[in-house]
Amino acid sequence: MSxxxxxxxxxxxxxxxDEFGVIxxxxxxxxxxxxxxxxALESLEMVLIAAAFDQDVSVVFMDDGVYQIKSDxxxxxxxxxxxxxxxxxxEGYDVEKLYVSKESMEERGLTTxxxxxxxxxxxxxxxxxxxxxxxxxxxx
Amino acid sequence: MSxxxxxxxxxxxxxxxDEFGVIxxxxxxxxxxxxxxxxALESLEMVLIAAAFDQDVSVVFMDDGVYQIKSDxxxxxxxxxxxxxxxxxxEGYDVEKLYVSKESMEERGLTTxxxxxxxxxxxxxxxxxxxxxxxxxxxx
Amino acid sequence: MSKLHTVNKSPFDRNxxxxxxxxxxxxxxxxxxxDGVYAAVAGGQTAAxxxxxxxxxxxxxxxxxxxxxxxxxxxxxxxxxxxxxxxxVDLAAEHDAVHSWL
Amino acid sequence: MSKLHTVNKSPFDRNxxxxxxxxxxxxxxxxxxxDGVYAAVAGGQTAAxxxxxxxxxxxxxxxxxxxxxxxxxxxxxxxxxxxxxxxxVDLAAEHDAVHSWL
Amino acid sequence: xxxxxxxxxxxxxHQCSDSAxxxxxxxxxxxxxxxxxxxxYDGVNNANKLAEPPTDDRNLTAxxxxxxxxxxxxxxxxxxxxxRRGLKDxxxxxxxxxxxxxxLIEAGIQADRLVTFGD
Amino acid sequence: xxxxxxxxxxxxxHQCSDSAxxxxxxxxxxxxxxxxxxxxYDGVNNANKLAEPPTDDRNLTAxxxxxxxxxxxxxxxxxxxxxRRGLKDxxxxxxxxxxxxxxLIEAGIQADRLVTFGD
Numbered sequence: 001m002s003x004x005x006x007x008x009x010x011x012x013x014x015x016x017x018d019e020f021g022v023i024x025x026x027x028x029x030x031x032x033x034x035x036x037x038x039x040a041l042e043s044l045e046m047v048l049i050a051a052a053f054d055q056d057v058s059v060v061f062m063d064d065g066v067y068q069i070k071s072d073x074x075x076x077x078x079x080x081x082x083x084x085x086x087x088x089x090x091e092g093y094d095v096e097k098l099y100v101s102k103e104s105m106e107e108r109g110l111t112t113x114x115x116x117x118x119x120x121x122x123x124x125x126x127x128x129x130x131x132x133x134x135x136x137x138x139x140x
Numbered sequence: 141m142s143x144x145x146x147x148x149x150x151x152x153x154x155x156x157x158d159e160f161g162v163i164x165x166x167x168x169x170x171x172x173x174x175x176x177x178x179x180a181l182e183s184l185e186m187v188l189i190a191a192a193f194d195q196d197v198s199v200v201f202m203d204d205g206v207y208q209i210k211s212d213x214x215x216x217x218x219x220x221x222x223x224x225x226x227x228x229x230x231e232g233y234d235v236e237k238l239y240v241s242k243e244s245m246e247e248r249g250l251t252t253x254x255x256x257x258x259x260x261x262x263x264x265x266x267x268x269x270x271x272x273x274x275x276x277x278x279x280x
Numbered sequence: 281m282s283k284l285h286t287v288n289k290s291p292f293d294r295n296x297x298x299x300x301x302x303x304x305x306x307x308x309x310x311x312x313x314x315d316g317v318y319a320a321v322a323g324g325q326t327a328a329x330x331x332x333x334x335x336x337x338x339x340x341x342x343x344x345x346x347x348x349x350x351x352x353x354x355x356x357x358x359x360x361x362x363x364x365x366x367x368x369v370d371l372a373a374e375h376d377a378v379h380s381w382l
Numbered sequence: 383m384s385k386l387h388t389v390n391k392s393p394f395d396r397n398x399x400x401x402x403x404x405x406x407x408x409x410x411x412x413x414x415x416x417d418g419v420y421a422a423v424a425g426g427q428t429a430a431x432x433x434x435x436x437x438x439x440x441x442x443x444x445x446x447x448x449x450x451x452x453x454x455x456x457x458x459x460x461x462x463x464x465x466x467x468x469x470x471v472d473l474a475a476e477h478d479a480v481h482s483w484l
Numbered sequence: 485x486x487x488x489x490x491x492x493x494x495x496x497x498h499q500c501s502d503s504a505x506x507x508x509x510x511x512x513x514x515x516x517x518x519x520x521x522x523x524x525y526d527g528v529n530n531a532n533k534l535a536e537p538p539t540d541d542r543n544l545t546a547x548x549x550x551x552x553x554x555x556x557x558x559x560x561x562x563x564x565x566x567x568r569r570g571l572k573d574x575x576x577x578x579x580x581x582x583x584x585x586x587x588l589i590e591a592g593i594q595a596d597r598l599v600t601f602g603d
Numbered sequence: 604x605x606x607x608x609x610x611x612x613x614x615x616x617h618q619c620s621d622s623a624x625x626x627x628x629x630x631x632x633x634x635x636x637x638x639x640x641x642x643x644y645d646g647v648n649n650a651n652k653l654a655e656p657p658t659d660d661r662n663l664t665a666x667x668x669x670x671x672x673x674x675x676x677x678x679x680x681x682x683x684x685x686x687r688r689g690l691k692d693x694x695x696x697x698x699x700x701x702x703x704x705x706x707l708i709e710a711g712i713q714a715d716r717l718v719t720f721g722d
Binding site: 174249 | 293
């Protein structure tokens with residue numbers, strides 16, 4: 001994501017226990033659109049770091065958060081940095097549980113073809129059930 | 141409003157021309173609730189300063205902005221400063237055109253008895269007409 | 281996993297109140313703080329949703345934030361309990377996790 | 383006084399889009415920028431309101447902000463014109479005042 | 485035509501600083517005059533010279549300083565908003581000056597248009 | 604019980620810093636342990652020692668520093684968020700330290716509850 005701040009974490013070794021011997025269900029809930037505010041970008045930096053701790057990580061995109069993974073982002077003409085490709089790198093960090101709210105997607109006229117990563121689409125009931133079982137919920 | 145930053149402006153002399161010889165219709169539009177964010181407080185500081193320039197000032201409270209002039213504010217227990225009495229001082233600075241959106245007030249279960257200053261209540265059509273004639277609109 | 285949900289934005293300006301109510305599971309707790317407390321004021325357009333929600337969720341509102349905004353406790357919708365910061369801490373401790381709906 | 387109104391927030395999250403449309407006088411111009419551009423995307427829940435608005439207002443959307451968000455010009459609702467920053471400046475100059483609906 | 489610009493939010497956190505910068509640049513390119521850019525609320529953080537964004541990202545503070553340098557744009561930071569947020573002369577980037585809110589009102593009076601960027 | 608706190612917004616601008624401070628203080632008064640307070644996004648601005656709010660208003664930076672002094676609360680500012688916003692060691696208030704995002708994840712793992720305050 002950046003080249004003069006923190007280095008991205010190394011891809012973690014594939015063991016079952018992290019350095020603290022505890023694996024918790026961590027859930028990052030993204031409800032804000034990218035670019036208008038910095039939350040999407042810095043939340044993504046958080047998820048990348050989290051991956052190095054070998055926790056059970058889920059990332060949820062709901063409400064305007066579904067716009068974060070829209071394909072074809074080109075913020076250069078507005079003078080901003082394109083960080084959208086980093087979502088594609090999540091898989092390499094073993095962050096593979098990406099969920100999208102079905103209702104949020106549909107209200108905005110989007111389909112799964114619009115997304116730049118593979119996601120699992122959940123309706124409100126299924127998303128509520130997923131959220132209910134999370135142990136650490138990080139929102140921004 | 142503060143005692144170590146800028147002094148409040150003196151009450152301006154009652155002449156018809158400001159130092160630039162131009163009088164414009166300035167309108168401050170407040171749409172945000174107080175305390176949750178700083179906008180209400182710093183917008184009020186702006187209105188006070190504006191008064192010293194002898195312009196034709198209107199202040200509009202609409203949407204959550206109507207909460208700014210709710211009586212009986214007591215933010216001390218939440219560790220914050222009570223700046224609501226300053227709205228009452230506006231009259232002394234010749235800022236007398238205060239308007240409230242009728243629809244915004246009613247949607248929130250408020251009546252004019254809830255306000256700590258005298259205001260003119262305008263319905264959407266009247267408020268639109270008032271806004272339409274403003275020359276400088278300052279929002280926050 | 282029992283959850284404490286918090287909502288800190290006005291229900292008139294943002295969608296976090298609605299989204300929280302849609303996704304909070306039956307029996308979980310919702311605490312309204314900061315500008316979120318306006319949702320609990322009787323007589324406004326959100327009162328019906330609060331009443332509906334309090335049938336299946338425990339709804340709380342932070343007293344110091346109500347007072348800050350000039351709302352006396354007697355303006356709070358029926359079914360909503362007023363707590364202070366200590367009560368907020370207790371709620372966070374009593375539930376398994378806290379979900380802040382930012 | 384002819385006005386240019388700007389809206390920079392998502393219509394799904396905030397009320398500034400609705401409030402702007404309620405108060406913009408017939409014949410005035412509305413420019414959607416930043417996260418406000420999502421209101422102009424066809425197929426979503428705001429498309430009907432844009433169509434309705436464009437009958438009595440001139441509706442514009444900022445192209446660089448659309449592109450930033452991965453929305454091609456051909457996804458914009460009919461009746462909405464795409465402008466760049468220079469076009470934004472021209473609109474501000476052509477109208478008597480700018481009202482930013484923050 | 486004479487424009488004044490009001491910037492209400494900090495760089496990176498909100499796009500409003502980018503939008504204000506792009507608008508100002510486009511206005512200058514079209515031959516308009518920028519009477520003043522006024523920074524209020526968190527907008528004062530645009531003037532923090534210690535800001536060090538990742539090198540592959542834009543540096544808004546540097547961009548504003550360059551506009552002041554190249555076009556003589558008057559960049560004014562509100563003193564009251566700046567004090568509250570710890571934006572002092574020690575960390576003020578080049579091309580910015582700290583002054584009172586009256587400068588904003590003057591900017592509204594003197595310019596043909598005031599354009600506000602915020603949250 | 605062990606709490607960790609995440610603060611996402613700057614002081615004054617959003618009440619979230621006040622709420623986080625009041626929550627932390629109430630938790631300590633009830634005998635709970637605060638494992639860490641982590642400052643991310645604009646939350647890093649809580650650590651700016653140059654902040655000088657009006658004397659009749661609260662000083663959140665000083666309040667946090669006092670919590671660190673009196674209760675040994677670990678106040679950690681994210682290095683990446685701080686660099687971007689110009690929050691450097693030169694202007695870091697007492698009781699705060701700058702470190703990596705890993706400290707937040709660790710706070711989430713080690714504490715019984717992570718409570719987030721933001722916009």
